[in-house]
Amino acid sequence: MADSLTAPKQRFLAPEARLAYLLLLPAVVVLVGFMIYPLVYVVLMSLSTTNRLGWLTHFAGLKNFLAVLGDGNFWRVTGRSLIWTALAVFVKMSLGMVIALLLNVEFPGRKVAHMLFIAPWASSVPISVLLWSWVYTPEFGLLNHTLRMLGLTGNPPVWLGYPISAFIAAIWVDIWIGVPFMALVFLAGMKSIPEDQYESAHIDGVNAVQKFAFITLPGIRHLVLVATLLSALWTFNDFNVIWILTAGGPVDTTDILITSIYKYAFVYLKFDQASVMAVVTFLILTGISAVYAKFYFAGERRS
Amino acid sequence: MSGSVAAWRSRGKPVAVALTVVLLLVMLFPFFVMITTMLRTSQEVYVSPPRWIPHIVTFRNFAIVWSQYQLLGYFKSSLVIGVGSTILNLLLSIPAAYAIARLRFAGRQLFLYLFLVVQMFSPVVVVISLFKTFSKLGLLDTYSGLVIINAVFTMAFSVWLLSGYFRSIPVEIEEAAFIDGATRSQTVIRIILPISAPGLVTTAIYTFISAWNEFLFAxxxxxxxxxxxxxxxxxxxxxxxxxxxxxxxxxxxxxxxPVLVLFYVIQQRLVAGLAGGAVKG
Incomplete structure (x- = not known):
C-alpha cells in the first residue's frame, strides 16, 4: 500500500513540478505585469528626466535623488511620516491592549461590545473618512458641540484649519480605524494562554498587574510583534485618511510621504521627484515587511 | 487570598463595564453622528448650537439621494468592480494556492515568501507608473482596469489564505481519490474545493470588500x-x-x-490569516 503510493510520486516528480509552475503562471504574470514592471518603471523614472506626462526623456543618473534629498520639504515630509507612524501605532497598541483586556473579562453584553468595537475596521475607510470630515466641522459639527457640552474644552479648535490640530485630527482617524485589529489580535492571543497558568498564579498570590506583566504579556509577545509590524506598514501607507480629510492641507502641513508622492505626480506633474520619493518609500516598506515575514514564519513554525 | 480575588471580581467588574461603555461611546461616535444626521432635515443640520437629536425625524433623505444623486449608478459600479475583482482574484489564486499547498517543486518557499511580501506592496508607489501602463493598454477609465488592479492587489493575500486551507486538508483524502482513478483536476473540483468552502468564502468576501472600499486607483x-x-x-x-x-x-x-455585514462574517478568520500561526481562526 505504502509502496504503491510513494512509487508513482517519485516517478511523477518532474511532471508535478511542471504542473506547479503552470498553475502559478497566471498569478505570476499579472504580478509581474501590474506590480513588478510598474515598480521597475518607477525606478527608471527616478533615474531619468521625465516630462509632464511621466515619459522618460533621458537618463539623469542620480540627479533627481540629489535634488530631492537636498530639498528641505522632503525631509519634513519624511519626518512627519515617521512621527505619524510611530505615534499612531503606539496609540493603536495601547488602546487595543486596553480593549482586549476589557473584552477578556466576563460580563453580560461582552459579545455585543466585541461586535461594536469592530465597527470602525469593518466599515469602508474612504466613507468613514468622509464622515469624519463632517464630524470635525467647527460650527455645526457634533464633535466640538459634544466637547463643549462635556466641559472638556470651552474653546475647541477649528480642527482642519490649522497644521497641528489638522495633524491630530487626521492621526486620530487613522488610529480609530486601526484600533479594532489590534484589539482582536491581542484578544485572540490572550485566549490562547492556558487558564491553568493564571490559576497557579492565583494560588501563589500574584496580583492582577503582575499577572499581566508575567503571564499575559510574555504569552502574546510574538503576536504583539507581528501585529505591530503589520500596523506600521498599513499606517505608513495610509493614503486615504489624509487625502480625503485634509488633502495634505492646510498648505501641505499634513502631507506624509505617501500623499506627497501622489501630489508631486498627479497635481504638480513632477514625475521624476515623485518617483524618487516612491523609491524611498518602497525601500522603507520593504524593510518593515521583510521583518514582518521573518516573524510571521517564526510563528508558523512555533505553532 | 481567595477573598482578594472575590473582592477584585466584585470591584473590578463594574470598572471594566464602565470603561467599556466609555470607550464604545468614543469609538462609535462617528456612527452616532451619521445616524442622527441622516434622519434630519437640512434646516436642522445647520442650527447653532447643534443638536444631538433632531426635533423632527425624517426619512426623506433616502429618497433624495436615491433619486437625485445617482447613488444607484455608484452602487452599480461598485458592485460590478467588486464582483469582477472577486471572480478574477479566485481564478488566479486558487491554482496558485493549490500548487503551493500540495505540489513539490523547486522554489516553493521562495513563492511563499514572494506572496507574503507582495501583500505589503504600496499602491501609491506604483500608481504613478501604472497610469502610463493603463493608458497604453486602454484600461484608463474602464471597469476592466479597476477589476484587474483590485484582483492583483488582493491576490497575494488570497493565495496566502487559500494555501493554508488546502494544506489543512489531509493528503490521504486526495490519495484515496487517486487510487479510485480520479484525475487531479477531478479531485480538486469534487473534493478539495468543497471542503475548503469556508476558506473560499472568506477569500471571496475579503476581495469583494477590498474592491468595494478601494479609493486610490478609482x-x-x-x-x-x-x-x-x-x-x-x-x-x-x-x-x-x-x-x-x-x-x-x-x-x-x-x-x-453591505460591507459591514460581510465583514462580520469573516472577521475572525481574517485576524487569523493576518497574524499567523499563533491565532486560531
Missing part, C-alpha cells in the same frame, strides 16, 4: 461620472455639493451597510 483612473464607484462618487459629491451633510450621511450609511 481616483487615479476613473474620469466618467457613471463609472465611479461609491467611494469616489461620494468623495466628489462632497466637493461638488459640499455642505449637504444630511445627504452625505445618508449615502454613507447605505454604502457602509
Amino acid at each position: 481616483l487615479s483612473f476613473i474620469q466618467t461620472q457613471s463609472k465611479m464607484p461609491l467611494t469616489l462618487g461620494l468623495y466628489r459629491f462632497v466637493g461638488r455639493w459640499s455642505s449637504q451633510w444630511e445627504l452625505l450621511a445618508t449615502a454613507d450609511f447605505l454604502a457602509i451597510i
